[in-house]
Amino acid sequence: MALFFDNITNKAPNSLISVRQSDATQTDMEFAHFMRLAESWLNDASETDKQIFRKCNGTEMEHIALKALKDVAPQTSFNAENIKLVSGLQFPDIQAAGHFGVEVKSTKSDSWTSTGSSIVESTRIPDVSRIYMLFAKLGGKTPEFRCRPYEQCLSNIAVTHAPRYLIDMNLADKGEKNIFEKMSVEYDTFRLLGEKEKINSVRKYYMRANQTKGKYEMPWWMGDTNTEVSSSIMIRFFTDLSLCEKSDITARMFILFPELFGPKQDKYKRAALWMCSRYSVICSNLRDTFSAGGKVDEIGGVVFKKKKPQVLKTLYQNRALITELLSDPDEALMQDVEDHWGENESLSLSMSKWLCLMQQTFNENEELKDVDLKKLFDCWNS
Structure with a gap:
C-alpha cells in the first residue's frame, strides 16, 4: 500500500477547532459535509488506481479511510489531529472530534450489502453520538464508496455467533425502511438500552411481525435473556430427554398452545418451533408424541x-404440573404467554383464563366439543 499513499497528495492539517456537541444541528450538517468530501476523495482515488483498492483487505481499507478523512479535514471544521483509528478495540472504527465516528465496512463482491456489527455495541465509545457508515464495494468494474448515516443503512438483523445488523447501502434509494423504522424505535433510543433489553426488543419485534403475517417462524437464536430458562448450546431430540424434562416441556406446551386440541392439520407447528427456540429441542414426530x-x-x-383422542390422556397425565405452573408461573412462562397469547396477556394469566381458552378450542373439535374441561379437571383433581 506504500506506493498508493505516495501517489496521493498529503495535505497538512490546519489549526481549526474540534466540533463541539453544543450545536447538534450545525455539527451534524458539518459532519455530513465532511463525509461527502471523504466519499468523493475515495471514489476519485479509486478511479486513479482500481487495482490497489481491489486488493485491499479490511484493515488496509480502514487505514485508507483514515487518510481520506484526514486529507479532507482542512476543508471542514474538523481538525485532522483529532481523527484517530481505534479499530479492533472499540466501535466505531474511527473517532473524529470526540463525538463523531465512522464505521468502515468493505466487501469483495459487487454488492452494496453485507453483514455489519453486533446490535449490542458493547465496545461503543461512550462519547460518540453520531456515526456514519463508510462502505467500500471493491468488486465490479470499479471499486466504489458510499457514506450514509449509520442507522439509515441497517436493513435487518441476522445471526452469525451473535445478533448482527445487515447492511444495505441502497435502502434510502429503494424507499425501504431501516430496521429501526420497522421496529418503531429511534436508533439513539435503542442503542442506549442494556444488552438484555435490546435482545428482548428485537425478539418481540420478530415475534409480532411473524404473527401478523401468519408465519410459523420464531427467532431461535435469541431466547429471552431475562429468564433462567435459556436455549441449550446443543440441539437435542425430545425422545432423548429425561422424564422430568419431557413433563415440564409438555405441560408448558399445553398451556401455551390450546390449538393442540383443535381440528387443524397444522396445529403442531407453533409448538414445535417454540420447543426448538426455547429449549433447543426438536421432535420429528410431535403428533405421535401426543396422540x-x-x-x-x-x-x-x-x-x-x-372415545376421545389420546392427547386428552396426555393432558390428564400432566394436570398437576399444569395446575402448579398456572398457580405460580415463572418468568419464562410469563414471557412465553405474552409472546404467544398477545401483548400483556401474562397480566391476566390464571387457571380460569387458560380453561376458558382451552374450552373454546374444545368446542371447535367434533371429538371434544361435548367435554366440559373445567368439570373434567375438577373430577381429575378431586
Whole structure:
C-alpha cells in the first residue's frame, strides 16, 4: 500500500477547532459535509488506481479511510489531529472530534450489502453520538464508496455467533425502511438500552411481525435473556430427554398452545418451533408424541360416552404440573404467554383464563366439543 499513499497528495492539517456537541444541528450538517468530501476523495482515488483498492483487505481499507478523512479535514471544521483509528478495540472504527465516528465496512463482491456489527455495541465509545457508515464495494468494474448515516443503512438483523445488523447501502434509494423504522424505535433510543433489553426488543419485534403475517417462524437464536430458562448450546431430540424434562416441556406446551386440541392439520407447528427456540429441542414426530395409542373411553376414572383422542390422556397425565405452573408461573412462562397469547396477556394469566381458552378450542373439535374441561379437571383433581 506504500506506493498508493505516495501517489496521493498529503495535505497538512490546519489549526481549526474540534466540533463541539453544543450545536447538534450545525455539527451534524458539518459532519455530513465532511463525509461527502471523504466519499468523493475515495471514489476519485479509486478511479486513479482500481487495482490497489481491489486488493485491499479490511484493515488496509480502514487505514485508507483514515487518510481520506484526514486529507479532507482542512476543508471542514474538523481538525485532522483529532481523527484517530481505534479499530479492533472499540466501535466505531474511527473517532473524529470526540463525538463523531465512522464505521468502515468493505466487501469483495459487487454488492452494496453485507453483514455489519453486533446490535449490542458493547465496545461503543461512550462519547460518540453520531456515526456514519463508510462502505467500500471493491468488486465490479470499479471499486466504489458510499457514506450514509449509520442507522439509515441497517436493513435487518441476522445471526452469525451473535445478533448482527445487515447492511444495505441502497435502502434510502429503494424507499425501504431501516430496521429501526420497522421496529418503531429511534436508533439513539435503542442503542442506549442494556444488552438484555435490546435482545428482548428485537425478539418481540420478530415475534409480532411473524404473527401478523401468519408465519410459523420464531427467532431461535435469541431466547429471552431475562429468564433462567435459556436455549441449550446443543440441539437435542425430545425422545432423548429425561422424564422430568419431557413433563415440564409438555405441560408448558399445553398451556401455551390450546390449538393442540383443535381440528387443524397444522396445529403442531407453533409448538414445535417454540420447543426448538426455547429449549433447543426438536421432535420429528410431535403428533405421535401426543396422540399415539389410538382413542380412549376412560381417563382418570371418568368414562366417556364416545372415545376421545389420546392427547386428552396426555393432558390428564400432566394436570398437576399444569395446575402448579398456572398457580405460580415463572418468568419464562410469563414471557412465553405474552409472546404467544398477545401483548400483556401474562397480566391476566390464571387457571380460569387458560380453561376458558382451552374450552373454546374444545368446542371447535367434533371429538371434544361435548367435554366440559373445567368439570373434567375438577373430577381429575378431586
